[in-house]
Amino acid sequence: MQIRxxxxxxxxxxxxxxxxxxxxxxxxxxxxxxxxxxxxLALSVETVMMIDSLDMDDxxxxxxxxxxRDAAERAIVVTHGTDTMVETAGALAAAGLDGRTxxxxxxxxxxxxxxxxxxxxxxxxxxxxxxxxxxxxxxxNGRHFRWDAVxxxxxxxxxxxxxxxxxxxxxxxx
Amino acid sequence: MQIRxxxxxxxxxxxxxxxxxxxxxxxxxxxxxxxxxxxxLALSVETVMMIDSLDMDDxxxxxxxxxxRDAAERAIVVTHGTDTMVETAGALAAAGLDGRTxxxxxxxxxxxxxxxxxxxxxxxxxxxxxxxxxxxxxxxNGRHFRWDAVxxxxxxxxxxxxxxxxxxxxxxxx
Amino acid sequence: MQIRxxxxxxxxxxxxxxxxxxxxxxxxxxxxxxxxxxxxLALSVETVMMIDSLDMDDxxxxxxxxxxRDAAERAIVVTHGTDTMVETAGALAAAGLDGRTxxxxxxxxxxxxxxxxxxxxxxxxxxxxxxxxxxxxxxxNGRHFRWDAVxxxxxxxxxxxxxxxxxxxxxxxx
Amino acid sequence: MQIRxxxxxxxxxxxxxxxxxxxxxxxxxxxxxxxxxxxxLALSVETVMMIDSLDMDDxxxxxxxxxxRDAAERAIVVTHGTDTMVETAGALAAAGLDGRTxxxxxxxxxxxxxxxxxxxxxxxxxxxxxxxxxxxxxxxNGRHFRWDAVxxxxxxxxxxxxxxxxxxxxxxxx
Numbered sequence: 001m002q003i004r005x006x007x008x009x010x011x012x013x014x015x016x017x018x019x020x021x022x023x024x025x026x027x028x029x030x031x032x033x034x035x036x037x038x039x040x041l042a043l044s045v046e047t048v049m050m051i052d053s054l055d056m057d058d059x060x061x062x063x064x065x066x067x068x069r070d071a072a073e074r075a076i077v078v079t080h081g082t083d084t085m086v087e088t089a090g091a092l093a094a095a096g097l098d099g100r101t102x103x104x105x106x107x108x109x110x111x112x113x114x115x116x117x118x119x120x121x122x123x124x125x126x127x128x129x130x131x132x133x134x135x136x137x138x139x140x141n142g143r144h145f146r147w148d149a150v151x152x153x154x155x156x157x158x159x160x161x162x163x164x165x166x167x168x169x170x171x172x173x174x
Numbered sequence: 175m176q177i178r179x180x181x182x183x184x185x186x187x188x189x190x191x192x193x194x195x196x197x198x199x200x201x202x203x204x205x206x207x208x209x210x211x212x213x214x215l216a217l218s219v220e221t222v223m224m225i226d227s228l229d230m231d232d233x234x235x236x237x238x239x240x241x242x243r244d245a246a247e248r249a250i251v252v253t254h255g256t257d258t259m260v261e262t263a264g265a266l267a268a269a270g271l272d273g274r275t276x277x278x279x280x281x282x283x284x285x286x287x288x289x290x291x292x293x294x295x296x297x298x299x300x301x302x303x304x305x306x307x308x309x310x311x312x313x314x315n316g317r318h319f320r321w322d323a324v325x326x327x328x329x330x331x332x333x334x335x336x337x338x339x340x341x342x343x344x345x346x347x348x
Numbered sequence: 349m350q351i352r353x354x355x356x357x358x359x360x361x362x363x364x365x366x367x368x369x370x371x372x373x374x375x376x377x378x379x380x381x382x383x384x385x386x387x388x389l390a391l392s393v394e395t396v397m398m399i400d401s402l403d404m405d406d407x408x409x410x411x412x413x414x415x416x417r418d419a420a421e422r423a424i425v426v427t428h429g430t431d432t433m434v435e436t437a438g439a440l441a442a443a444g445l446d447g448r449t450x451x452x453x454x455x456x457x458x459x460x461x462x463x464x465x466x467x468x469x470x471x472x473x474x475x476x477x478x479x480x481x482x483x484x485x486x487x488x489n490g491r492h493f494r495w496d497a498v499x500x501x502x503x504x505x506x507x508x509x510x511x512x513x514x515x516x517x518x519x520x521x522x
Numbered sequence: 523m524q525i526r527x528x529x530x531x532x533x534x535x536x537x538x539x540x541x542x543x544x545x546x547x548x549x550x551x552x553x554x555x556x557x558x559x560x561x562x563l564a565l566s567v568e569t570v571m572m573i574d575s576l577d578m579d580d581x582x583x584x585x586x587x588x589x590x591r592d593a594a595e596r597a598i599v600v601t602h603g604t605d606t607m608v609e610t611a612g613a614l615a616a617a618g619l620d621g622r623t624x625x626x627x628x629x630x631x632x633x634x635x636x637x638x639x640x641x642x643x644x645x646x647x648x649x650x651x652x653x654x655x656x657x658x659x660x661x662x663n664g665r666h667f668r669w670d671a672v673x674x675x676x677x678x679x680x681x682x683x684x685x686x687x688x689x690x691x692x693x694x695x696x
Contacts, residue, residue, distance in 0.1 A: 385641075468561070469559070491652075492653075
């Protein structure tokens, strides 16, 4: 199974600029994370943009939709900042990319900071994308959610089901 | 969905003894890894044993089978050393634990050594166990394999499909 | 030999707030760093303030001077943000705390970010403070400088000697 | 001041072989540690051998003595396993390398394991070597000891003064 990873930035890829003391983006860490995870998947990684998801706008979402539509792969993982991940998931669902399984994931702590949930989430998203039926999903906190059944709780930083629908596509036949 | 994690040791949980300069087992790091991964799953973690998988024997495998049979959960992740993981998967399959999805995972580098694939694999295994149909699987290198369709390549340290069956239960309907 | 560590914040102690995506101060990491370094020194650690050194002002410096003057120890390490470390060193020198060896140190990358120079610098500062004659020094980049013979190069982030005086108190008798 | 670092192996430089599950030596991490520590010293790093200090023998010690004698630098740091560090310090002292300050240091935990005291000790040793009078010293646990006034406590892993001589060369004039 061929998988495409579309990188859009987010906390996942933030780094610390030691001259200014601020956080910034340089290159994605996804390739390094895949190497660390000893991933042996048929993967291609493509950087669409490197932005804070608070700066994600409609043209940005249109660019992500276009890359998904153009991708040869039917399994796509999108790395994305957590603040507006659900909105981008909605834009992808609205685009009607039938036949594709698209999983958005991100991190609460930058990978470069050594204590990140990013490696865990990347392993999770890459696994879900291989086995979930076509559709658009968010994979965070070890769980997966349909795009229309999830929100980020900004008080706790945890992704939650907005209804009990989060598990309903879990296993065909159940 | 309730998930049980059965800990059996393996590289995953090895630590460095700074007085003797050797590797040893103390407590599992699984709880710490789940916290780091911000996992929000309905989980219970149970330590069955803490051994190197080269020391796994039939009574050990029988103990793991018994814990799986006794578990209330239908989704079970077993952390296990990589050297004999496939043999233990076979013992679990032979036990005929119908209706359960059991995923074995491990690590090539101890979590405590800071450069481990363990966090990636744990995220992967916990995701696969939520969506795969009942059966016994190995989750390593970002992939999942049926128990009877995988081997560890000892030259490369990579888990490989022994036939093209590794993907066949991927998605019902395909 | 008794040593006092006065903590004032700086990059050393910055953490990442995963809810807001910003850097902030909580508690100092100095105790954890000393444990990691297996330090076995007669030490007391005192937090004077927890601020970015760009926010250090005259009352702040006066507070640090007062703590140095009141300290029972003749060997004092001050952790401090790098941007105004030299100015605080000057204030300490101007205070005329005769008989005390005071070494300021800091970090370019937060300790919590896993790739910090902080542990190296702490080992360095604690060593210099045990052997340098009374005076006020900056210890960064593995070197020590007299308070009046150093500046931070803001383009490179490196501390440099402003004259060849940086080594002159190196070894008595040379 | 020119400093030479002589690398001899020890826990400092041990790595984990993920295929065999054992510890081994490859290249030294000292250059990487110096980069991480943002060291800006006039340094040359030379690998003499890469061995466990339990395997250090008289020819090995003679090789280290020879390298110290041949070195153009008067300040030398030797990285060394902790188990026989004191014996090698004794061999260096017996060689009568007058005019040189030689500081031996090591680590209790491999640098590659992410929780090492190595970075702290390297910062410490490089600082002591710049300021101590000629002689042979051990720098561990944030302290320095004369070669004939120290032992490793094998129960605790801590270096201890064998007499109260450990501080006597601390500051000239005191």
